Amino acid sequence: MPAIALALPSGGSSAAVPVAVLVAAVLHAVWNGLAHRIQDKLVGFALINLAYTACAVVLVALNPLPAAAAWPYLLASVVMQVVSQLLLLRAYQLGDFGQMYPIARGSAPLLVAVLSVTVLGQGLGGGELLGVLVISCGLIGLAFAKGIPGRAQLPALGAAAGTGVMIASYTVLDGSGVRQAGTVGGYVAWLFLLQGPSLALIAWIRRGRGLFVGVGPVVPVGIAGGVLSLTAYGLVVWAQSRGSLAAVAALRETSIVIAALIATMVFRERLGRLRMTASATVLAGIAVLELARP
Template identity: 70%
Template sequence: MRDEGEEVDVLVSVAVLAAAVLHASWNALAHGVRDKLLVFALLNVAYLACALVLVCLAPLPDRAAWPYLATSATLQVLYLVLLLQAYRLGDFGQMYPLARGSSVWLVAILSTVLLGRPLPAGELVGVLVISGGLAGLAFADGLPRRDQLPALAAALGTGVMIASYTLVDGTGVRQAGSVLGYVAWLFLLQSPVLPLLVLARRGRGVLAELRPLCRRGLAGGVLSLVAYGLVVWAQSRAALATVAALRETSIVIAALIGTLVFHERLGRLRMAASGAVLAGIAVLELAHG
């Protein structure tokens, strides 16, 4: 008979793996629509609706957190714009692992540079394995052609934005006095930007264009928020390193979705590279934890 601790461990693992599937799935929903700008705008409408509820329930963040909130919200918008561009130009099964893997790699490197300390041996191994996996993803089809460079740049730029807002939020949330308050106001600040930009760029006629995409766009937003909630719940029940490592199984899930749903050519090298990125993240997170 399993004890309570074992049951919690199983529930945490199931929750984080479900979050990984949901995260890869909402990204796939966004990638699978021709007019990706509209879908990303609808994702943010879903975020805005939830944020409006949360700010009414959560404490107001402390004054010290507001510069971090403003910075993070800006970075989050840039992240969505670059992710959108990556999905416009490249294969889902290549862009998603590049963006996610490079962000973890950059957080490790930047944290070391900012703290001025060498990486411990375990973390160094993780960084090196991730580096090999990222190189494999970038060069899986041989040297990139000139027309492939913008897609690769957008994916790596997405990783830079993820790493940047991760570092900003790591400090900002400690200044806020309330995790829920910080998250609520972060979503509230960032989510109106893309919908307003779409409205300004395309005019009121865009509302008719949005109707056929509403179900998919709002569903993607809900999947994203549920995935986020599952991870936050898991982080309150288990070691952060374990949760972070399990969460990145979304990299391999995304590679499989790219093949099965979008009929992209996966190939042994691209799959092996995705697996290497995942293994490197696991080593890095577990060594860090």
């Protein structure tokens, strides 16, 4: 993300890296909050995607083209990213922000750990296993925060969990694809450029000309969400190039707790002690899991 990273400190300051990641965590939670705030979620996600598509056009012009070997990974990741957004959109339509966001975000590191054992054949150390168990406990607490889920809650929980599956899938794909690309900035720029129009096109197919009727008041919110999303990703990439990848990944998940605060203060959702404790438990488990990796 050279276009974004150029505005950041160029030195290897130990303080700059965690500050950048914390800012990225805040921005990630905020743009998700903005998406949830727009009453028509389909319109909100379409606007957000169009906004960062416009930004991606600039980034594509400023970065080299990824190597040919990276394109199968990149295209598969685009599909996963679009499906992830559609599932997250559905989760926000059906459930509370304070419950859906932690389940979607927190389940991804857990699933990545499971995939590393079942698919890649990599064993889990004691610290990693502890992290998996702690995350599992936190997710169970979030899922049962309102008691045993009835049929009415299952679609929302399923959409949030499905989002986590997609996040875990494209995380594995991008981890391989970036190594083949020869350019982090070019890979990410094309990822956003291809992903954004895809979701906007799906929204157009669903609604046609009526998609953006009367949406003038929420256009600034959608644009802000798209810019924040792309900026958050740029900050994380910059931090990963200068700090410990495991520490950056763990610190980034503070967005879960930030999202819980947004849900309480902005959306007036009653999180209660159980949901707050469960969110903090997921965060703690992610930190243990990431920091325990070699």
